[in-house]
Amino acid sequence: MPHPWQASFISAAAPSAEGDPAPYFRREFEVAEGLRRAVLRVTALGIVEPYVNGVRVGDEMLAPGWTSYHHRLMVSDHDVTGLLAPGANAFGAIVGEGWAVGSLTWENRRHNYADRPALCAQLELHFDDRVEVVGTDESFRVGTGAVRANGIYAGETYDARLEPDGWNRSGFDDSGWARAVPFDWNPETLQTPTAPPIRRIEELAPKAVLESPDGRTIVDFGQNISGWVRITVEGEPGRTVILRHAEVLTPAGELETETNRTAAATDRYTLRGGGEETWEPRFTFHGFRYAEIDGWPGEVSPESVHAVVVHSDMVRTGWFESSHPLVNKLHENTVWSMRDNFVGVPTDCPQRDERLGWTGDLNAFAPTAAFLYDVRDLLGSWLRDLAAEQEETGDVPMVVPDVLRTGSTPTALWGDVAISLPWLLYQEYGDPGILRAAYASMTAFMRKVELMLDEHGLWSRGFQFGDWLDPDAPADNPAGGKTDPHLVASAYLCRTTRELARAAEVLGETEDAEHYTRLAERVRTAFRREYVSQAGRVVNESATAYALAIMFGILDDDQLATAGERLATLVRKSGFTIATGFAGTPLITDALTATGHLSEAYDLLLQEKAPSFLYPVTMGATTIWERWDSVLPDGTLNSTGMTSLNHYALGAVADWLHRVVGGLERAEPGWRRIRISPKPGGGLDSAWAAHDTVLGRAEVAWRLDAGEMHVDVTVPEGATATVELPLHPDRLVEHVEGGEYSWHYPASGGSGPDDITMDTPLREIQRDAAVWAAVLDVMRKHFPGVPIEAAGDHLADMSLATVAARLPEGADALKRDLKAALGQLSATDAGRQA
Ligand code: BGC
Numbered sequence: 001m002p003h004p005w006q007a008s009f010i011s012a013a014a015p016s017a018e019g020d021p022a023p024y025f026r027r028e029f030e031v032a033e034g035l036r037r038a039v040l041r042v043t044a045l046g047i048v049e050p051y052v053n054g055v056r057v058g059d060e061m062l063a064p065g066w067t068s069y070h071h072r073l074m075v076s077d078h079d080v081t082g083l084l085a086p087g088a089n090a091f092g093a094i095v096g097e098g099w100a101v102g103s104l105t106w107e108n109r110r111h112n113y114a115d116r117p118a119l120c121a122q123l124e125l126h127f128d129d130r131v132e133v134v135g136t137d138e139s140f141r142v143g144t145g146a147v148r149a150n151g152i153y154a155g156e157t158y159d160a161r162l163e164p165d166g167w168n169r170s171g172f173d174d175s176g177w178a179r180a181v182p183f184d185w186n187p188e189t190l191q192t193p194t195a196p197p198i199r200r201i202e203e204l205a206p207k208a209v210l211e212s213p214d215g216r217t218i219v220d221f222g223q224n225i226s227g228w229v230r231i232t233v234e235g236e237p238g239r240t241v242i243l244r245h246a247e248v249l250t251p252a253g254e255l256e257t258e259t260n261r262t263a264a265a266t267d268r269y270t271l272r273g274g275g276e277e278t279w280e281p282r283f284t285f286h287g288f289r290y291a292e293i294d295g296w297p298g299e300v301s302p303e304s305v306h307a308v309v310v311h312s313d314m315v316r317t318g319w320f321e322s323s324h325p326l327v328n329k330l331h332e333n334t335v336w337s338m339r340d341n342f343v344g345v346p347t348d349c350p351q352r353d354e355r356l357g358w359t360g361d362l363n364a365f366a367p368t369a370a371f372l373y374d375v376r377d378l379l380g381s382w383l384r385d386l387a388a389e390q391e392e393t394g395d396v397p398m399v400v401p402d403v404l405r406t407g408s409t410p411t412a413l414w415g416d417v418a419i420s421l422p423w424l425l426y427q428e429y430g431d432p433g434i435l436r437a438a439y440a441s442m443t444a445f446m447r448k449v450e451l452m453l454d455e456h457g458l459w460s461r462g463f464q465f466g467d468w469l470d471p472d473a474p475a476d477n478p479a480g481g482k483t484d485p486h487l488v489a490s491a492y493l494c495r496t497t498r499e500l501a502r503a504a505e506v507l508g509e510t511e512d513a514e515h516y517t518r519l520a521e522r523v524r525t526a527f528r529r530e531y532v533s534q535a536g537r538v539v540n541e542s543a544t545a546y547a548l549a550i551m552f553g554i555l556d557d558d559q560l561a562t563a564g565e566r567l568a569t570l571v572r573k574s575g576f577t578i579a580t581g582f583a584g585t586p587l588i589t590d591a592l593t594a595t596g597h598l599s600e601a602y603d604l605l606l607q608e609k610a611p612s613f614l615y616p617v618t619m620g621a622t623t624i625w626e627r628w629d630s631v632l633p634d635g636t637l638n639s640t641g642m643t644s645l646n647h648y649a650l651g652a653v654a655d656w657l658h659r660v661v662g663g664l665e666r667a668e669p670g671w672r673r674i675r676i677s678p679k680p681g682g683g684l685d686s687a688w689a690a691h692d693t694v695l696g697r698a699e700v701a702w703r704l705d706a707g708e709m710h711v712d713v714t715v716p717e718g719a720t721a722t723v724e725l726p727l728h729p730d731r732l733v734e735h736v737e738g739g740e741y742s743w744h745y746p747a748s749g750g751s752g753p754d755d756i757t758m759d760t761p762l763r764e765i766q767r768d769a770a771v772w773a774a775v776l777d778v779m780r781k782h783f784p785g786v787p788i789e790a791a792g793d794h795l796a797d798m799s800l801a802t803v804a805a806r807l808p809e810g811a812d813a814l815k816r817d818l819k820a821a822l823g824q825l826s827a828t829d830a831g832r833q834a
Pocket residue numbers: 348349354358359360361465642647
């Protein structure tokens with residue numbers, strides 16, 4: 001039972017202006033003999049750094065994090081028993097501006113929640129017979145110290161000469177400090193956090209200390225991170241070291257700060273002098289890989305600077321690796337973009353004047369996030385903020401917590417995170433309580449959307465983000481891509497109506513379940529009437545339109561083949577460069593896979609020419625970029641004003657890597673049933689995916705070695721798994737329970753017409769005479785006069801793709817003919833068996 005809250009909020013007397021020093025609060029108190037236990041419970045409007053008797057309390061950074069403060073403000077509990085002793089003791093805290101007070105959004109608006117930093121804390125001293133409370137009130141004093149200025153976007157200015165010695169210990173003379181004044185804040189907002197705190201997670205030593213052509217010192221930490229730089233420096237008092245942060249260098253090798261937009265991202269440290277000094281900022285964070293250092297006494301040595309990686313302290317639960325180094329790097333970049341953007345709130349980016357909880361970015365990325373890390377508590381807490389703000393205004397905000405001045409209206413992918421995220425978290429963790437907690441928010445969102453439908457049931461009105469950042473959208477209008485935004489909206493509505501119907505079913509809300517099932521059917525019918533031809537073409541004929549129609553259950557079975565074929569043709573036509581934005585990218589590789597175009601899915605994955613998944617990797621990216629070509633091939637920035645190098649949304653393809661390349665897929669909520677079905681391709685020889693599910697570790701590793709397939713599987717106790725053994729000559733499917741299993745067998749590779757991809761070596765195709773004959777026929781047509789048959793031996797190790805690449809007119813026509821020939825063969829095969 002927590003002790004009743006007695007403390008009140010306190011602040012300095014005047015509102016804070018941009019660039020004001022941070023308030024330091026302090027009070028001394030007596031501790032009697034017989035103290036059993038002491039707990040400090042602390043929060044702030046701003047960022048709080050608490051001290052007891054001169055010792056920094058706890059290891060949380062940027063506390064209390066960012067929530068929808070006027071509904072929910074988090075209070076951290078710390079056991080401080082060991083820091084207290086009988087007699088005089090002191091409590092102190094510095095409160096920076098943080099999200100509550102400082103500038104937010106590209107409008108750089110201040111005072112979004114409070115007009116000055118305010119502190120609220122109570123120290124509970126537990127004795128055998130009583131609890132004494134030292135709570136913040138007007139008996140506290142407030143002054144200033146070394147923290148001269150601070151802002152999340154701006155950075156921190158610290159003058160070590162101005163730190164009052166001993167301000168946070170007893171015996172300090174605070175007679176020159178002012179009395180703290182009460183600050184009005186509703187105590188009912190105070191809550192115990194459920195999300196993990198933000199901490200320093202890792203430190204990176206410099207990869208290089210560079211001298212730029214302009215003679216500037218730039219440290220390259222080798223990785224785009226969120227956090228800051230810690231310096232150890234020795235020099236004369238009053239000297240100021242300036243650190244400017246950036247994600248990238250200009251082609252000439254100077255610091256390129258354009259991706260920060262108006263965020264100054266600059267820290268300043270003024271030396272106290274008289275020996276070595278170590279410092280790091282604590283009231284800001286930066287998204288950066290490079291730091292330019294100015295004013296350093298002498299030369300910067302690599303030992304004197306470290307990058308401190310700072311983000312929510314989540315437990316890692318998912319891993320992936322393959323034999324393809326660029327794919328591995330793509331995956332690693334995805335993990336980093338997730339880490340860098342989970343600083344309390346799941347954000348769009350960590351560097352520029354946003355760092356906002358954009359709902360659509362998270363919705364696109366959430367399946368990947370839930371595989372990589374345990375996000376239940378963090379996203380659960382974020383969903384509570386979403387619901388609280390939705391209840392206040394009636395709409396799901398575009399960013400949560402909402403600090404935008406423009407109101408929000410219901411949108412697909414962005415707003416409908418209110419439905420898809422709880423549904424996903426329920427799938428991942430298997431707890432219907434997640435749905436119950438979110439149900440009011442889910443249904444409230446859908447009720448709003450229902451009001452926007454036209455007479456047929458299409459979502460054809462109102463603003464939509466559409467297929468945001470479709471690479472073909474005009475630079476100044478990311479929502480203006482190829483695919484009609486209302487087609488995107490209605491397609492997503494087909495998904496969310498069904499998710500909501502199923503959620504209602506799980507919760508026993510029978511009437512709702514029936515209502516939403518009917519609504520789902522109505523929207524699907526309307527979509528098909530408006531956008532789908534009888535044969536299965538989807539108007540717009542864009543990759544995104546097809547991907548959505550295929551993946552959201554909109555098409556009939558007999559339309560899927562046409563749609564899949566059209567999608568594959570589009571993908572081939574664009575030379576396997578990407579043509580989708582936030583809405584289509586998470587689904588396109590799945591849509592290709594589901595319609596029998598695995599080889600195109602791999603070709604899309606492995607393309608290196610821009611725009612593509614791997615282009616940024618070839619350009620040295622260490623995180624996922626906001627735009628497919630945030631950095632142009634000549635190394636200059638795509639200067640559209642919206643070109644962060646650290647946006648996780650397009651990293652959503654990692655979900656496909658986990659499920660299809662690795663082969664690890666959840667088949668029932670909470671991983672009670674698992675589908676293990678790796679689909680080798682793309683010339684990969686191996687892949688490994690592992691996930692710590694709520695039941696325990698699930699893992700698949702497959703490896704192709706000299707024609708032998710090795711598959712190792714771990715299934716957690718309490719789960720069952722269907723294992724579809726990849727490239728098995730008899731297409732063996734095993735059903736197993738918890739345990740570890742291994743199989744190895746000669747890989748069938750290309751022996752059946754269905755198994756052949758463009759990556760299948762000719763040697764494997766030759767194993768099946770009928771298939772080989774069909775392939776030869778096609779080859780002869782495309783290589784007239786070339787004795788393919790005779791060259792068979794010498795070509796045996798080459799894949800179809802390698803052979804096809806020799807065609808002067810390109811491989812597309814050959815691929816089409818092969819597909820048709822093999823399709824025909826497969827149909828005859830099936831006919832024979834039936
Ligand atoms: C953000 C995006 C976001 C979008 C929507 C951008 O500025 O960075 O990722 O979803 O705005 O308007």
